[in-house]
Amino acid sequence: MSLKQFFESSVDMLCIANFDGYFVDVNPAFITLLGYTKEEILSRKINDFVYKHDKKSTQDIREGIYKNERLLNFKNRYVTKSGEIVWLSWSAVPVEDDNMVYAIAKDITQEMRLKDEHVAEFTKLKSVNEDLVRLNYTTSHDLRAPVNNLISLFDLLDFNTINDEDTTQILRYMEISAKGVKESLENYLDLIDNAGKNSNNLSEVFFNKILSKIENNLGSIVSGSNSQITSDFSKCESVYFDNAFMESILLNLITNSIKYNQPGISPKIEIQTQIKDGHKQLLYKDYGKGFDLEKNGDKIFGLNQRFDVSQEGKGVGLYLIQNQLNSLGGVISVESEPNKGATFCITFPV
Numbered sequence: 508m509s510l511k512q513f514f515e516s517s518v519d520m521l522c523i524a525n526f527d528g529y530f531v532d533v534n535p536a537f538i539t540l541l542g543y544t545k546e547e548i549l550s551r552k553i554n555d556f557v558y559k560h561d562k563k564s565t566q567d568i569r570e571g572i573y574k575n576e577r578l579l580n581f582k583n584r585y586v587t588k589s590g591e592i593v594w595l596s597w598s599a600v601p602v603e604d605d606n607m608v609y610a611i612a613k614d615i616t617q618e619m620r621l622k623d624e625h626v627a628e629f630t631k632l633k634s635v636n637e638d639l640v641r642l643n644y645t646t647s648h649d650l651r652a653p654v655n656n657l658i659s660l661f662d663l664l665d666f667n668t669i670n671d672e673d674t675t676q677i678l679r680y681m682e683i684s685a686k687g688v689k690e691s692l693e694n695y696l697d698l699i700d701n702a703g704k705n706s707n708n709l710s711e712v713f714f715n716k717i718l719s720k721i722e723n724n725l726g727s728i729v730s731g732s733n734s735q736i737t738s739d740f741s742k743c744e745s746v747y748f749d750n751a752f753m754e755s756i757l758l759n760l761i762t763n764s765i766k767y768n769q770p771g772i773s774p775k776i777e778i779q780t781q782i783k784d785g786h787k788q789l790l791y792k793d794y795g796k797g798f799d800l801e802k803n804g805d806k807i808f809g810l811n812q813r814f815d816v817s818q819e820g821k822g823v824g825l826y827l828i829q830n831q832l833n834s835l836g837g838v839i840s841v842e843s844e845p846n847k848g849a850t851f852c853i854t855f856p857v
Contacts, residue, residue, distance in 0.1 A: 520595070520612040526573055528552050531607065540614055542588035558584035558592055572601045572608055582615070594619040651692050657685045709835075712748045714740045714780060714789070721758050725765075732765050733773035743780035743787045746855045752831040757791075759824035760851065764793035769846060787855045794848040798841070807841055 514521055520537040524530050530549050538545055541556065548556075557565050561583040568581050578599040584592050599610035661682040669675045718738055722729060729736065746753075761776060768774040777792045798807060808829040832839050836856030843849035 520614070522610050522612070524553060524608045524610065526606045526608070528554065528569070537612075540587070540593060541585065547588075556585050558586050560584070572599055575601050575603050577601070578610070582619075592616075651689070654685060654689045654692065658682070658689060661685065709747055709749055711745050712750050712753045713745045714738070714753075714778075715744065717750070717753050717757055718778065721754065721761060724758075725761065728762070728765060732768070734765055734768075734776065735773060736761070736776045736778070738777075739779040741780075743782055746787050746789075748837075748855060749831070749835060752835065756828050756831060756853070759828055760791050763824055764795055768793075768795045783854075786857060789853040789855070791851040791853070792848065797845050797847050797849050798843040799845050800841075800843055808839070 514532075514534050517534055518536055520540060521534040522530055522537055523532045529551075530553060533545060533548055538548065541548065543556075553569075554562050554566060565583050568578060572578055578597060581597045581599075582594060583597070584594055586592055593614060594616045595612040596615045597610055597612050599608050601608045661678070664678065666675055666678070669678070715738070718736075722736065728734075757778075764776050765774045772794070775794045777790075779790050781788050781790060800807075808825050829839055832853065838854050840852045840854075841849055842852075
């Protein structure tokens with residue numbers, strides 16, 4: 508295929524322009540998209556076709572080209588003869604000896620429209636989510652005061668003066684229920700506060716440093732349970748993440764492993780890092796009671812989901828971990844079998 512045939516048959520817009528700001532030649536794809544005749548295109552300044560809001564940025568880019576600077580993936584908008592606005596992505600190479608610019612443009616109008624739609628939808632969803640967060644926070648906060656008042660009334664009661672055993676038992680149940688409601692409200696408020704955190708606190712987080720801090724904080728629990736924690740962060744020592752989130756994630760995983768270990772067996776925890784398909788991953792494995800994924804696989808990371816009623820718990824830890832990871836673009840998965848422990852794989856955003 509000759510150079511002329513390539514120029515004429517290309518589905519992308521090919522053109523040659525001079526340093527005076529005029530097209531010298533354009534291919535049929537250029538003519539088809541803009542709707543002008545070739546003579547009309549060659550007789551007018553290039554900036555005449557550029558959308559008004561993009562004229563200045565286009566002119567600034569063109570000045571760089573005249574200084575022998577190559578252009579890659581510059582986006583601007585052109586106006587067709589029918590008045591339609593189209594998005595183009597440009598790459599251009601200047602040839603100073605000829606005072607010519609050789610350029611190729613791709614029509615990315617559909618891509619930009621989809622992007623705008625996604626941005627608009629995201630903005631809408633963000634607004635709705637913010638309204639829901641405010642409503643949840645307000646509702647939980649407003650309910651906390653009357654619940655606290657109710658609990659304070661129980662504190663004022665002198666149960667020794669109540670002679671009827673059934674009445675005393677009912678009042679005790681009511682007290683327990685009120686305190687349970689208070690605890691749930693506090694948990695929800697903590698979750699809402701956590702969800703309101705943004706990514707402004709992102710920094711380089713070192714796994715070994717976080718683990719050492721947690722082991723110090725849980726010193727008595729770890730030693731009292733004879734827990735064995737081993738780690739290998741040689742393949743990936745750090746990740747760009749939220750430091751507080753990382754502490755919370757490892758803290759919840761470790762405390763769960765200790766709490767739900769198999770009876771008579773000291774908790775054993777193995778933590779390591781790896782890089783897979785360009786993503787940094789944290790692999791966390793324990794040898795505890797594990798999960799029945801066939802039965803509860805879709806509930807593992809749900810709020811208030813508990814699978815072992817023999818231990819005290821709120822069913823918030825794994826939900827919180829997933830919420831923290833998802834808010835920053837990470838994901839968590841789990842492989843497990845009953846009484847064979849669990850392996851969590853955390854994949855961090857690039």
